[in-house]
Amino acid sequence: xxxxxxxxxxxxxxxxxxxxxxxxxxxxxxxxxxxxxxxxxxxxxxxxxxxxxxxxxxxxxxxxxxxxxxxxxxxxxxxxxxxxxxxxxxxxxxxxxxxxxxxxxxxxxxxxxxxxxxxxxxxxxxxxxxxxxxxxxxxxxxxxxxxxxxxxxxxxxxxxxxxxxxxxxxxxxxxxxxxxxxxxxxxxxxxxxxxxxxxxxxxxxxxxxxxxxxxxxxxxxxxxxxxxxxxxxxxxxxxxxxxxxxxxxxxxxxxxxxxxxxxxxxxxxxxxxxxxxxxxxxxxxxxxxxxxxxxxxxxxxxxxxxxxxxxxxxxxxxxxxxxxxxxxxxxxxxxxxxxxxxxxxxxxxxxxxxxxxxxxxxxxxxxxxxxxxxxxxxxxxxxxxxxxxxxxxxxxxxxxxxxxxxxxxxxxxxxxxxxxxxxxxxxxxx
Amino acid sequence: xxxxxxxxxxxxxxxxxxxxxxxxxxxxxxxxxxxxxxxxxxxxxxxxxxxxxxxxxxxxxxxxxxxxxxxxxxxxxxxxxxxxxxxxxxxxxxxxxxxxxxxxxxxxxxxxxxxxxxxxxxxxxxxxxxxxxxxxxxxxxxxxxxxxxxxxxxxxxxxxxxxxxxxxxxxxxxxxxxxxxxxxxxxxxxxxxxxxxxxxxxxxxxxxxxxxxxxxxxxxxxxxxxxxxxxxxxxxxxxxxxxxxxxxxxxxxxxxxxxxxxxxxxxxxxxxxxxxxxxxxxxxxxxxxxxxxxxxxxxxxxxxxxxxxxxxxxxxxxxxxxxxxxxxxxxxxxxxxxxxxxxxxxxxxxxxxxxxxxxxxxxxxxxxxxxxxxxxxxxxxxxxxxxxxxxxxxxxxxxxxxxxxxxxxxxxxxxxxxxxxxxxxxxxxx
Numbered sequence: 140x141x142x143x144x145x146x147x148x149x150x151x152x153x154x155x156x157x158x159x160x161x162x163x164x165x166x167x168x169x170x171x172x173x174x175x176x177x178x179x180x181x182x183x184x185x186x187x188x189x190x191x192x193x194x195x196x197x198x199x200x201x202x203x204x205x206x207x208x209x210x211x212x213x214x215x216x217x218x219x220x221x222x223x224x225x226x227x228x229x230x231x232x233x234x235x236x237x238x239x240x241x242x243x244x245x246x247x248x249x250x251x252x253x254x255x256x257x258x259x260x261x262x263x264x265x266x267x268x269x270x271x272x273x274x275x276x277x278x279x280x281x282x283x284x285x286x287x288x289x290x291x292x293x294x295x296x297x298x299x300x301x302x303x304x305x306x307x308x309x310x311x312x313x314x315x316x317x318x319x320x321x322x323x324x325x326x327x328x329x330x331x332x333x334x335x336x337x338x339x340x341x342x343x344x345x346x347x348x349x350x351x352x353x354x355x356x357x358x359x360x361x362x363x364x365x366x367x368x369x370x371x372x373x374x375x376x377x378x379x380x381x382x383x384x385x386x387x388x389x390x391x392x393x394x395x396x397x398x399x400x401x402x403x404x405x406x407x408x409x410x411x412x413x414x415x416x417x418x419x420x421x422x423x424x425x426x427x428x429x430x431x432x433x434x435x436x437x438x439x440x441x442x443x444x445x446x447x448x449x450x451x452x453x454x455x456x457x458x459x460x461x462x463x464x465x466x467x468x469x470x471x472x473x474x475x476x477x478x479x480x481x482x483x484x485x486x487x488x489x490x491x492x493x494x495x496x497x498x499x500x501x502x503x504x505x506x507x508x509x510x511x512x513x514x515x516x517x518x519x520x521x522x523x524x525x526x527x528x529x530x531x532x533x534x535x536x537x538x539x540x541x542x543x544x545x546x547x548x549x550x551x552x553x554x555x556x557x558x559x560x561x562x563x564x565x566x567x568x569x
Numbered sequence: 570x571x572x573x574x575x576x577x578x579x580x581x582x583x584x585x586x587x588x589x590x591x592x593x594x595x596x597x598x599x600x601x602x603x604x605x606x607x608x609x610x611x612x613x614x615x616x617x618x619x620x621x622x623x624x625x626x627x628x629x630x631x632x633x634x635x636x637x638x639x640x641x642x643x644x645x646x647x648x649x650x651x652x653x654x655x656x657x658x659x660x661x662x663x664x665x666x667x668x669x670x671x672x673x674x675x676x677x678x679x680x681x682x683x684x685x686x687x688x689x690x691x692x693x694x695x696x697x698x699x700x701x702x703x704x705x706x707x708x709x710x711x712x713x714x715x716x717x718x719x720x721x722x723x724x725x726x727x728x729x730x731x732x733x734x735x736x737x738x739x740x741x742x743x744x745x746x747x748x749x750x751x752x753x754x755x756x757x758x759x760x761x762x763x764x765x766x767x768x769x770x771x772x773x774x775x776x777x778x779x780x781x782x783x784x785x786x787x788x789x790x791x792x793x794x795x796x797x798x799x800x801x802x803x804x805x806x807x808x809x810x811x812x813x814x815x816x817x818x819x820x821x822x823x824x825x826x827x828x829x830x831x832x833x834x835x836x837x838x839x840x841x842x843x844x845x846x847x848x849x850x851x852x853x854x855x856x857x858x859x860x861x862x863x864x865x866x867x868x869x870x871x872x873x874x875x876x877x878x879x880x881x882x883x884x885x886x887x888x889x890x891x892x893x894x895x896x897x898x899x900x901x902x903x904x905x906x907x908x909x910x911x912x913x914x915x916x917x918x919x920x921x922x923x924x925x926x927x928x929x930x931x932x933x934x935x936x937x938x939x940x941x942x943x944x945x946x947x948x949x950x951x952x953x954x955x956x957x958x959x960x961x962x963x964x965x966x967x968x969x970x971x972x973x974x975x976x977x978x979x980x981x982x983x984x985x986x987x988x989x990x991x992x993x994x995x996x997x998x999x
Contacts, residue, residue: 437868464604
């Protein structure tokens with residue numbers, strides 16, 4: 140029998156526990172597929188005494204996670220701790236510096252420190268793998284790095300956060316508002332106690348940054364992502380969007396144009412005939428458009444114990460098979476530093492929702508601002524006044540440069556007729 | 570600069586030409602991603618004089634395709650000839666025997682001779698890659714071999730033939746019958762002059778055989794696939810299925826159960842909320858169900874110059890990167906010989922369409938046969954008589970063992986009330 144691939148596992152939360160369960164449940168077939176057994180040798184976590192529902196006594200317990208990096212009886216460190224910095228990053232650096240393989244599901248760390256870590260892996264000849272960091276069990280990293288590698292990619296985008304998609308889907312099905320559904324999702328364990336990373340789009344932006352690097356051969360550039368979350372989406376947006384033939388999804392999108400690389404996370408109106416409109420509940424999906432392959436669509440479970448463990452162990456199998464190479468598909472020195480393309484010249488349709496006072500002249504004022512900004516209106520819905528006398532005015536513009544729509548909103552800033560901040564969402568016409 | 574990967578290309582039809590075009594168009598980015606250039610050194614095809622719309626003068630022309638296998642200045646042979654046997658197989662054997670890498674899009678050859686070729690590749694240490702053989706540009710081979718490798722797969726299935734899906738989609742959209750749409754598809758070049766391989770399900774069965782081997786770790790077993798095509802689907806089936814909440818798709822499905830491996834290609838009724846129901850036109854899609862990852866869905870273009878070239882060159886990039894291993898995910902000796910599971914005990918709903926004489930007692934006769942076979946009826950539609958006096962009777966059964974539905978049809982064989990052969994389609998309740 141070939142020598143086992145010996146794993147040190149740091150972090151025994153849901154995802155770390157999933158890796159143990161998977162390696163137990165599928166041990167025989169993994170050995171057949173990987174060509175050798177994959178065995179956990181040692182584990183490390185914060186609290187040794189906690190009951191995790193599975194037997195840890197057969198693994199050596201290590202108090203200091205960093206010790207996993209230096210042991211001679213460990214070939215690969217699997218990091219399931221989380222956090223962009225702190226112990227996860229310390230462990231990654233120590234492991235790669237020793238020339239040991241490193242596998243992680245940590246999107247924040249890869250988005251922020253991926254270039255440094257990829258360089259360290261290159262320098263020491265180690266593997267750095269992170270399939271679970273984006274879209275959970277869906278092999279999108281492999282899909283871009285290898286499956287679509289022959290293509291110039293025009294655009295990569297997707298639904299990358301299951302919590303947001305669960306909330307938006309539930310809002311639609313139950314015709315309820317955001318804050319209510321969020322609280323329920325927290326109770327059910329679908330949203331974190333501090334949900335900001337998910338609902339404000341940060342998590343999606345981390346994942347998008349990684350996809351963009353693989354798709355365009357550019358250096359990770361998280362600060363260049365324009366980010367908006369779903370906090371300001373109301374039930375009426377979902378209902379009106381549906382009446383107009385759309386579903387609302389939090390979409391992370393990166394595209395290369397003549398100005399550089401455009402990266403944005405934003406709630407979008409997705410036409411009902413687009414595959415992303417059918418990505419329901421906590422599912423994730425990614426679309427990549429290649430100049431020879433056309434549109435590739437991949438959908439599956441983007442988070443949770445089982446799907447994440449599936450991706451982590453797929454990385455381990457690649458390592459056991461010795462089938463791996465540069466973390467971002469090419470050596471770090473080959474990655475380009477992309478210019479950031481501004482949104483302004485992008486052309487597209489937009490959805491605008493205004494809450495307005497119910498009095499004469501309001502529509503004329505808004506219509507004039509749109510005209511003066513050179514934006515024409517494709518469709519418009521005004522519903523009767525709510526109990527507080529306010530009126531909802533919803534419109535979809537014709538295709539126009541985004542800077543014109545921004546100009547129209549600027550012209551309306553400070554208007555006495557408009558209550559609160561208008562809602563702007565772009566339409567995914569790709 | 571690293572040494573180029575030197576390619577010998579056999580076959581200069583649509584797909585072979587696509588490989589040349591892709592390597593030209595994306596040369597710079599392929600070199601970045603692969604770590605070295607990928608260069609065609611020599612080409613071989615039947616007719617040197619034919620104008621193919623691109624310049625061949627820069628490649629050395631070889632009259633005997635087999636010569637590509639023996640030249641020292643070629644690292645990889647790309648076979649775009651086609652056909653399960655004949656020159657493609659001769660070339661594959663010669664190439665692998667010399668320890669050279671071999672890349673193909675030839676599903677028939679892999680389905681019939683894949684085990685022999687994988688063994689030859691193992692013996693000589695060569696790569697054997699065939700991503701383009703199944704679902705064109707969609708990286709499903711990689712998805713199963715690597716992306717989902719940590720999972721026990723319960724079931725793999727999909728829409729694997731673009732010609733059939735184009736015909737079924739067009740029949741639905743235009744409410745036209747099979748033979749008419751087929752002729753039109755032939756004129757438009759979407760169907761071959763001899764369409765039998767596609768429409769009778771053989772092509773789908775070749776692809777399914779390959780997917781099953783990767784999913785279940787079993788030896789290729791093409792003769793074990795139960796195959797039916799779409800020739801007998803009529804416009805009324807599509808309309809009635811839609812009225813009942815289904816779309817008709819030619820589905821190849823393989824699943825492992827306690828009896829062994831079940832493999833079938835069959836037109837199926839797919840519920841409208843299943844992702845395969847939305848795979849339109851000539852697209853392909855594959856679903857794999859893993860015990861940890863859950864349901865993975867991949868969709869894209871399954872044929873044609875661009876998508877096929879994308880998959881072929883992805884294989885070349887894997888080879889240039891030295892990231893490859895056993896063709897069927899594990900050594901040939903590790904592949905199991907699966908028992909063939911019979912359909913009889915499978916439980917599911919079925920769609921039945923009878924053309925019956927318009928006279929008293931017919932419904933009673935059919936209903937009695939169903940009762941005696943212990944099959945109960947979930948829904949039933951009878952439309953008024955056609956011009957020739959015949960009546961269409963369509964039903965969906967409740968879930969029952971397939972042998973019971975077969976028994977009901979046996980009981981009705983020879984009935985004077987039924988015109989022609991009843992149509993049986995299974996419902997994809999997975």
